Amino acid sequence: MMAQYRRIKGELPRDALLLFRLGDFYEMFFEDAQVGARILGLALTRRNGVPMCGLPYHAASAYVGRLLRAGYKVALCDQLEEARPGKLVKREVTAILTPGTHWDERLLPQEQNNFLAAVNPGSSGYGLAVVDLSTGEFRATELEDDQALQTELERLRPAEIIHPAGATTLHSLLLEGRVAGNHPPADPSGSAEPQHRRSPRFGWVVNPYEDWAFSPDTAQYTLREHFRVATLDGFGLKGRPRAIGAAGAVVHYLTQHLRRDLRNLTHLSFYHRGDHLVLDAATLRHLEVLEPLHRDAPRNASLYGALNRTVTPMGARRLRDWLSQPLATLEPIHQRQDAIQTFLDNPELLERFRQQLAEVRDLERILGRLSTGNANARDLVALRFALEQMPGLKQLLQSLAEAPPPHAPLPALSEPSSPRSVLLQQLADQIHTFPDLADLIRRAIVDDPPLSVKEGGLIRDGFDPALDELRRAMREGKDWIARYQAEEIQRTGIASLKVRYNSVFGYYIEVTRANLDRVPPHYQRKQTIANGERFITPELKEIETKILGAEEGSTKLEYELFQQIRERVLARLAPLQEAAAALARADALAGLAETARLHQYCRPVVRDEGLLEIRDGRHPVLEQTLLDERFVPNDTWLASGPAVSGSVAETEPHASTAPAEPRPPQIALITGPNMAGKSTYIRQVALLVLMAHVGSFVPARSARIDLVDRIFTRIGAADDLARGQSTFMVEMTETAHILHHATARSLIVLDEVGRGTSTFDGLSLAWSIVEFIHNQIGAKTLFATHYHELTELAARLPRLKNYNVAVREWRDQIIFLHKIVEGATDKSYGIHVARLAGVPQPVLDRARVILANLEEAELNPDGTPKTRTPARRDREKLRQMPPSTQLDLFGNP
Known part of the structure; x- marks a missing residue:
């Protein structure tokens, strides 16, 4: 056996751990045993000086999962035949598993790919x-x-x-x-x-x-x-x-x-990456697109969690992929919008489609298990359920694609009908029907088959004549056993006589010790037990051979029939996969439509002219998680570089009047106290732009969101100890990446840039960065800051506009209105926020005294106060500072 082990181990990749099947255990030997014992917490023993450890066969999946999570490759070597005394069992490697190639459903997240x-x-x-x-x-x-x-x-x-x-x-x-x-x-x-x-x-x-x-x-x-x-x-x-x-x-x-x-x-x-909106890892993380920043946050605390109303795992995976790789061209965006609008205009069909689609389950992974040989009969039953839904789903999508808009005049009978949604029509065409496969599985596989495919009980009676004959032989043999027991009780007069079975002796007759004197002479003694003896007879052994032969043949034939059905399915694998992919896309679209219906989203106008105009926009995640207060909507009005014509008011007849300004600003500089909602607002705008590029509707009263090539964010910061970088270094690294890669077609979202260093250094950097974005890049930018001095830039940079978060003061308290309004602010309300956070009152009182002294006018040599405060003097110096030498690439000639 050890020679067999060494041969098999020598044929494997040397970095794979070999789990060697011995009866009811998987054993590991030599270095593999030392690694396995350490990772899995198993007892390490030795036999003839060879290190070894074992794990139960029935619990192997959990142990293999731990090895995979630790980063190891695992080779499973199984027994291919029953053990017989004196003969070496045939063994072969049945699978080599790695973190990126395993199929354990308990380790595979349903809503994520395992690449x-x-x-x-x-x-x-x-x-x-x-x-x-x-x-x-x-x-x-x-x-x-x-x-x-x-x-x-x-x-x-x-x-x-x-x-x-x-x-x-x-x-x-x-x-x-x-x-x-x-x-x-x-x-x-x-x-x-x-x-x-x-x-x-x-x-x-x-x-x-x-x-x-x-x-x-x-x-x-x-x-x-x-x-x-x-x-x-x-x-x-x-x-x-x-x-x-x-x-x-x-x-x-x-x-x-x-x-x-x-x-x-x-x-x-x-x-091509160019076909999609580029989102780097920092943006995905800062905007919490796929996962919340905090692990203990609720499931819907990310954009994916807020939008995901798919009814199948494969639809959820497709939505996740769309959110991490949004579209960057108009036609596919408009096609998705048309599909979602069609769903919304037909709510009854939408509900029927989602209910029926839920029965399909995870068709992609069912097909994956069937093709890799890891499926069981329950997967075939699940496949049958999916196949039975396909004709109805195809018909529903066809009806939706051809459904006229609400209140539209009916076309003349002579006019050829064209699909209202090209995308839904394409998806309907890709959903193939397989009535023959559904019928085959329905006739072959029982409704509730066992997990194992090698122990019988999964094929229906009447499907295969040879199997029916073997089963009849089994039933007749067991009926003969029952009659034989009754006849022997009557013949011997031993009322307690039993005919039993075990895997060692087969069928035998058991007689209690008190009745041994009545045992007929033709009974052959086989074993003595504590309370009696066991016997066999020639007749019993003859029927045993027939019964066991029928059972073994039946089990073997059932497995062969299962494999034949599996091969019939795999012969149609490509069209089945195409149908599964189409259903996944349809599920993602229907889920987005359901979210838009529940939360009153609007369809954004998407063009390629550089305009961003949102009326009463809402944060798609916070508005679903806020329980004790209403979310306050806000407007946004930005444009890339030069002035852009066109607005929501011009493109939508029911939109409100456009703002009076001659053109939108390129940069919105937003000031205001902490907790007022600056970060929420700038994240909200970025998320709505991302959603529009996915093809989704957005939470707003109306919106015009033109194409961007990238979304850049610099929000929050933390030390990167693993790379030896401080908070400020992380902040500057991410900012440098933005300044090097942003274009006039980008959207930039910056929050508190420069706060990681001293006040004057941070203010200087923030000032210069804003100038560079304005003069050299031309990207639409939301810049939230506590440096109130930056508001002076509005007088120097023609495409920058000041905004602030409205705050109401009342009796030494502040009320955050969470509303973005025009104009600058020069108050931070930091002490008020500290009070709300629970800072002790003595600390707050002392802070007010210190603040009053810092804001007090400087004294002249004669002791009289100067007329200008330091803050005003600094502001005047900033106003008198010479303009930047950078050429404004987007200014008027």
């Missing part, structure tokens, strides 16, 4: 490919630099990343987020500790892999062989050698290194 990524460095950028084996999703792209690579990886959050073993600089970048020096990565065939390959910053596991698998020629051959095509041009990979290298390497890693059957990878799609 394996491959990164291929090139001379001018990177190729990136990601695969989710649980859903069959396979994508690739090319990225221009380190920053773009990190942004995309942080958006996708893969569980595991592979890269060429010789790319040491890339290895450091993936682990630490920066180049940490040319230290060689772990040997891909070695047994380095996974802790050294798990990124402490990002959490993913980084595994070097053979360099040659990433070469364009090898990768191209691998992909052509897998998809059985002569060219990769149809996948959008023409002239994309870096993407081809990454995609080919990930397929090679899965098939050759992990021995996976990849029949569920039926399609590879190439995507």
Whole structure:
């Protein structure tokens, strides 16, 4: 057995832990046992000097999950036959699991993809490919630099990343987020500790892999062989050698290194980052797009949580993908808007569609389990439920696509009807129906099958004549056993005589000790027990052979029939996956429509002229979580660079009158006290812009939200101790990234820039940054600040306008109105906020005294007060400061 273990272990990747099946346990030996005992808390024992530890077979999933979470590869070696005395059991590796390729439903978050990524460095950028084996999703792209690579990886959050073993600089970048020096990565065939390959910053596991698998020629051959095509041009990979290298390497890693059957990878799609609105990791985090900043926050405390009203896990995953990668072109945005509007105009159809779609469940992962051989009969039953819903869902989408707008005149009978929603019509066309498969599963599989597919009980009576014959033999044999027991009781006069069965002796007759003198002479004694003896007879053993043969044959035949049905399903895998993807997209659209219906969202006007005009906008997350007060809506009016014509008032006949200003400002400088709502407001505007680019409706009375190319945010700060960066360093790093990459088509949201250093340094930096954005970048900008001196910029920069958060003072108290109004403010109300926070009264009283002294006029030499306070003198100096030497690129000639 140990020779068998060594042979199997030698055929595996050397960094994989081997779980070796011995009866009811998985055993680990040698170094694997030492690692397993430490990670899993198991007792480490020795036999003949060999370290070993074991874990129960029935609880293996929980232990394997812990090993995967620790970053290890796990190989499962199972017994392929029953143990027989004196014979070595046949064993083979049935699966090699890694963090990015496992299928344990308890470890896979339903609403997130579990990606394996491959990164291929090139001379001018990177190729990136990601695969989710649980859903069959396979994508690739090319990225221009380190920053773009990190942004995309942080958006996708893969569980595991592979890269060429010789790319040491890339290895450091993936682990630490920066180049940490040319230290060689772990040997891909070695047994380095996974802790050294798990990124402490990002959490993913980084595994070097053979360099040659990433070469364009090898990768191209691998992909052509897998998809059985002569060219990769149809996948959008023409002239994309870096993407081809990454995609080919990930397929090679899965098939050759992990021995996976990849029949569920039926399609590879190439995507351009330029087709989508760019959101870097800082923006996703600051705006709480996918997850709240605080782990103990409620589930709906993120934009995803507030918008997610999907009814299937695959729809939730699609919505999550849309929010992290919004659209950047008008046509697809308008198509999604049309689909959502159609749902809203037909609420009864929307409700029926969502109710029926809920029965589909997670079709993508059901197909994934079937294609990887990890499905059971319950997955087939779930697939049957999904297939039974498809004709109705297809018809509902078709009806919605052709439904006329409310109050629209009916078209003449002679006029050809065109779909109102092109997108809904496309989705309806992609939903194929499979009545033959649904009927096959309905006839074959029982309604409530067992979990195991190798122990029988899953095929219906009447489906297969051979199986029915074996089952009849089993039933007749057991009936014969019952009659035989009754006859033996009557023949021997032993009322307590029993015919029983166990796996050691088979069927036997059990007689109590008090009745042994009545045992017939033809009974053959088999075993003595505490209260009697056990016997067998030739007749009993003859029928036992028939019964056990029928049971074994029945169980084996049921498994064969299950595999045949599975193969029938997999023969239609590609159209099934297309239908699942269409249903996921339809679910995301219907969920957005339901959210818009519940919270009275409006359809934003989206063009490409640089205007941002929102009337009575609301924060999409806070308005759902506020329980004790009403959310106060606010307006926004901005434009990129030069003046932009067009407004909500002009484009929507029922909108209110446009503001009287000749043109919108480019920069809104917002002042006001803490807790008044500055940060909430600027986040709100960014979230509404993001939602409009997703194609969603937005929480506002009306909105005009034109296209932007990126959303940049600099909100809040914290030390990055792992990288040795202070709060101010983090703040300046993120600000520098914005200033280097923003364009006139961007939206910039800055909150309290410069507060991490001294007052004068921070004010100077903030002043210069605002000037640079105004004169050199031209991006629409929301700049919230406590530096009231910055309000002087409104007189110097023509496209900057001051706003403040309204506050009402009453009897030494302040009331936050949470309303953004025009004009500047020079009061911070910091002591009032401290009182609301519960700071002790003596501290507040002393602070007022100190504040009064700081604000008191300076004394002249003769003791008389000067007429100008320091604050006024500073303001006058700022007004007299010479203008910036930067040329205003967007000013009038």
